[in-house]
Amino acid sequence: MNHSDIRAIVLTTLQTIAPEVDTTALRDDRPLRRQVDLDSMDWLNFLTGLHEKLRVEIPEADYGHLVTLADVIAYLEAASNVR
Numbered sequence: 001m002n003h004s005d006i007r008a009i010v011l012t013t014l015q016t017i018a019p020e021v022d023t024t025a026l027r028d029d030r031p032l033r034r035q036v037d038l039d040s041m042d043w044l045n046f047l048t049g050l051h052e053k054l055r056v057e058i059p060e061a062d063y064g065h066l067v068t069l070a071d072v073i074a075y076l077e078a079a080s081n082v083r
Contacts, residue, residue: 006054006076010069013049017042028070035069056080 011023014036021036033043047058047066056079058066066072 001080007073009053010072013053014046016049017046026069029068031067032069
């Protein structure tokens with residue numbers, strides 16, 4: 001799976017949690033939760049959705065590293081290559 005594939009899955013998963021989000025307006029370098037106004041439960045649902053779609057474990061200890069869209073994509077790329 002390449003960068004574009006993972007990005008598409010991340011954005012699709014995000015839209016299932018927050019359908020009103022315009023994914024074309026998202027900035028890769030800005031805090032994602034702030035851009036889309038996700039509360040902690042929505043964020044958890046988003047990460048769970050990514051786990052289900054990509055079969056990548058995201059330990060709670062790593063949540064703090066997943067701040068920007070770029071962080072999430074890079075994390076999933078690295079985790080996908082490890083499997």
